[in-house]
Each structure stands twice: as C-alpha cells, then as structure tokens.
Amino acid sequence: MMARTAPTLHMDAILDDRDTRIVVCCGSGGVGKTTTAAALGLRAAERGRTVVVLTVDPARRLAQSMGLTELDNTPRLVTTTEAGGALHAMMLDMKRTFDEIIEAHADPDRARQILTNPFYQSLSSSFSGTQEYMAMEKLGQLRRSGKWDLIVVDTPPSRSALDFLDAPERLGRFLDGRLIRLLMAPAKAGGRNAFKLLNAGFGLVAGMMTKVLGAQVITDIQMFVSALDAVFGGFRQRAEQTYRLLQAPGTAFLVVAAPERDAMREASYFVERLAEDRMPLAGIVVNRVHVSPAGGLSAARSAAAAEDLESRGEHLLTAAVLRLHTGRMQLAAREHREQDHFVSAHPTVPLAQVPAMPDDVHDLDGLRRIADLLATPLAPSGA
C-alpha cells in the first residue's frame, strides 16, 4: 500500500505524441535500462514511428534480441512494422565516433597527427568521460540527420550515470582552463622549448608537471592540445547545442530503477539532478516489481496456515506452497516500502511498474512483452 499514490506514467501517450523526439533512459547500472530503451523503441515503431535506439555497451543477449551482432557505430534496421514504422538500433563505438569528428574537422595532415598521437589514442578509448561526450555527440548527429522521428537513448553506465549532463561543462572547463593556456603557450610562441616564456607561477607548476609526468608526456600533451585546439573550436558549441536540445520540450527523460534501496536512492538523485539542470522528466519506470496472483492472501495468514499444516503433519505440499507465497508477499511488501520512500519524496513524478519476469529477454517477442507491461498500469497487488 503506497502511503501516497504516484500519478500513472502513460507511456503510450508519450510515444504517440509526435512532438516527442528524444527519450532518454537514465538510471544506475543493473536496473534494466537498456532493456527498457529497446522495448520502448519497439513499441513506438509498432505504433507507427520511425525510431532509432542508441545503446551504449548493451549486454550481449540483449543486443542479439535486436539482431545487433557488431559494434559498428551505424544504425541498423531491426524491423519494419505493420503500422508503417521502423525500428533501427545502433551501439555506440566511442573511439570511432571520436575519430570521425577529427576526420571531419581537420585537414588530412593534421588529422593524422592527432590520430597517431599516443595521448589521443588512450584518451579516445579509455578516458572515463569519453563515452559520455561521444554519446552526446552521436545523439546530436542522429537528431540533425532528420532521418528518425524518435531517438531513444540509453545512457552510459558510468559511475555517476548523469555524467553526460556535465560533459559540455567539463569539456569547456578543460579547453578554456588555465592549464590548456599553459600548455598552449609554447606552441603559440612558436618555440619548441616548453615553458620557457612563462611567468614564475606558471613556471613552478610546469616544472612540477615535468617532474611528475616526465618530459615526454608533456611534449605529447602539448602536441595533442595544439592539434586539438584547431579542430575543436566547434566541439564545445556542439556539446552545448545538444545540452539545450535535451532541455527542449521534445525531450522526455525517463528514470529507470528497480524496487531496491540503492536503485531507488539513485533514482531520487537522478530526479533531483534533472530538475536542477531543468531537464524535462517524464516519469520513473520501476522494473522487476514482484506481484502475486494471489495477493489477497496476506503473508501473515499464509505463514500461520503453513505452520499449522506443518505442525499437524498434513498437506505438506500445500504448506510448502504457502511458505513460497509468504516469501513472495514479504518481498512485495519490502519493494513497496522502497518505492514508498521515493513517492513520498517526489509525489508528482509519474510512475510505471514492470512486473518481474521469470526469464530474460531473448528476442523481439520478449521485448514486446516488456513493452506491453510497461504501457499497462499495474493493478495494486494488495501487498
């Protein structure tokens, strides 16, 4: 029993609204975010929309369920639908996306210089924020291409899954920072003799960096930064454009969670963070909620009856089934409490629940089942 009842999240209304152009699924790791994104994409396509699902690092089986076998950074057709819609899907290849930006914006010589720079190579494949930047960049590209009327994005499973919101700011801080100016100074002065022309304060820091990082690293960074500076003039603006696109009314953010303490706590954080950044929140999806077809039989009555049968030594199978049911009802009650906390703190956020399924999703039928459940308000289980 929810102390308060959250408003119902009407998924179909969002998907059917032609003004909805971007749906962003965010949430902590392991809550079924990618599955939710894929299921929503399929449902929208089956309701006549031309959809692309942009996923980041999906689990192998889920990728297979959409017929994706390789990570090639290009949207692939998954299926066309009777309603005249289509579902495309792609997996983000962050290194390739990064390389493409360089190739598109630098002359061949300079591009080669950047692409072979060791600093660039590790930055483009392992920097903990690269995935977020590139997801933003790809989203912007897909949106500008105008080929899809709905883009469903599954956000990266980063340590803080909302890092992508910080991407433009962090990038800006980096590119405009004093450090960059420090590193750029020798290049701009035309000399290869690093840090020579710097004032005392800069000199101190520069000396320290050379001491800690080693001179070769400094040279690599300098080459990289000066090459990048010429290329990335527009990069920050583009990141900012995408950020504003996310704030626009055509975007719907969905926070995805599971009815467990950590996941619901993270969900609260996401809801607050999205509000802070003035991002349009459509609602919260709680996956894997346990409900019981025999919700009228309470945990307490069930447990008492099981004990009674056990003490009489009769109907032991029934007793075991009642024990099973008791556990199920206790779990359902605990999940209700976890959701309750969220609803009390955020009473106006629309909520949809998806019941737990005994098996994992393997194919489009599985995704369709999830989507059906997602779009159908769950009857109260009486827990």
Place this chain on the structure above:
Amino acid sequence: MRLHVITGKGGTGKTTVAASLALALASGGKKVLLVEVEGRQGIAQVFDIPPLPYEERKIAVAPGGGDVYALAVDPEDAMLEYLEMFYGIRRAGRALTKMGVVDFATTIAPGLRDVLVTGKTTEAVRRRGKNGRRVYDAVVLDAPPTGRIVRFLNVTQEVAGLARVGPIKNHADLVRGVVASPETAVHFVTLLEEMPVQETLDGVAELREAGLPAGGIFINMVRPAVLPPESLEAALAGRFDVGELALGLKAAGLADGPADASAIGEALAAEVVEHAKRAALEHREREALAEAEMPRYELPLLADGVDLAGLYELAEQITSQGAA
C-alpha cells in the same frame, strides 16, 4: 591472501559482499581495511554511518574481536597525497588545483585516476608499522563493475599511452606488482540470472588473459529451495496438482468453500509455475558458473533487506563456507 578485489555487475550487491567479507576476514582479532573508490559512499550506506572522509577510520567490530576500518578514496586527494609523499610538494597542491592540473589529471589524463586509487589501495596493503609488521592483515577493495575491472587493475597497460618511462610508469609498475601477485585475489559477485552470469564468465576470461589472479565467485541473493524437485518438475510440465493444493487450503481454513479453495489454488499454482521456471533458470546458470572452475560461495537473500545484522549474517556464511 592480503588484497581482495570485489567486482560484479551493477545491482548484484558488490558493496554488500565486500563489507561482509571484510567482517569475516577481521573476525578473531584481525585488522582489515575496506576501501571504496567510486565516490558513491556505498560503505557508509551499508553500515548506516555518516559519509566517510578521505581517511582510514574504524567502522565496525568483527565477530570474536577484530576491527574493520574503512576508506573512501577520492582521486583528487589521492593525487595531492601522492605528490606530498613522493615529491614533498605540499603547498603547491593548492596551486595545482587552481590551475586545473588536479582536475585534468584525475578526469582527463588516461588511466591516471585509476593508478591513483589503486595506488592508494596497494600502499595500504604494503604499509608496515613500527614493529615491521603489516598494518592490515587484509585489504578488501570494493572495485568498479565487471565491465571495467580488468582495465582498472591493469594499470601499467592503461598508462602506457601516457607514460612509457618516468615516475608515473614506475608508480604503475609498483601497483601492478601488488595486484598481479599471489597475495591478491579478484572475486566476482553475481546473481543466478543470465546477464550477470554471462558478464562474470566474460570478466573471468578477460582477467585470466591479462594475467591477473582470479579468486572466487560469490553467488548472491540465493533464495532457499522450499519445494521438492518433483513438484517443480510437475509445475514445469503443467502437471501441478491444484486439486491437492486446494484440499490443503481448505484443511488450513484458508478457503470459504470449494470454489474459493480452487480459485486461491489456481492463483498459488501460477506462482509455483513461475517459481519453477525461475528455479530451472537458476539451475542452468549454476552449471554455467561451474565452467569457470573457481571456488563458488552462496549467500542467501536477506528477508529483511541488507542491514547491519544482515552483514554479520553474510559474514558468518562466508566464514562457514571457507571463503575467509
């Protein structure tokens, strides 16, 4: 074993298992450090204590005496500490922060962030007291998720693009020496579900390929078997005896008349079928995990959720199954 690294897919209860393992290792008068590195304050949450600072502090007493200390490693602080320890640069720290150097090093420089936090962890492993003995009997690291673990631990590889020679490379080599040594074990936490099991198997393979030491597999949130195998088989085959169940419900006084008994019976039977499907899936996943040829430990699903009492219960399980 000195260093226990705990990884797992998101949502599998990595932090809970790390915390319980730390309690189990500390029991009987040992001193154990529990380290977290992702800035989530997960340790504070499972132990229900205020957020941890960048400082080793005692957070729990283990069964039979023994202390668990905890540390939340912050990469920026770790960097300033590193500069101070190895270069005696203390006051410059603020200038570095102001210049954006610390920000750069901990977010943008590839691999440096990971070297800093693993560096801090391995320093605690190696640290010796005045008596020449190690300060901690064991260190438990609540590490990043399975998808990132090998890159996180394979620090030499990771900083290779940044530094082939020089102080960072040396530091990374030192870290690698501890992480790849027989004193270290990397444990995986999983649930009996397809995706976490698949990720675990992929992670184990990747770990072995990188020459890092695999420890055990902790199967978390295992539900007890309440129904006999033959009932589960019958349910899967659609032969579950609802009539027998209904009779039992009537005998237990849960039904008003035969119609009601059969309605409740049908509903409960649907629950049994779902449970049987789930049990069959769990059986398949257990068999898949066996292929990794690592020790496996099973931790029960805690009926009341994870609280302090639950951590001690899990610690006891870990000890009794010989994992600590």
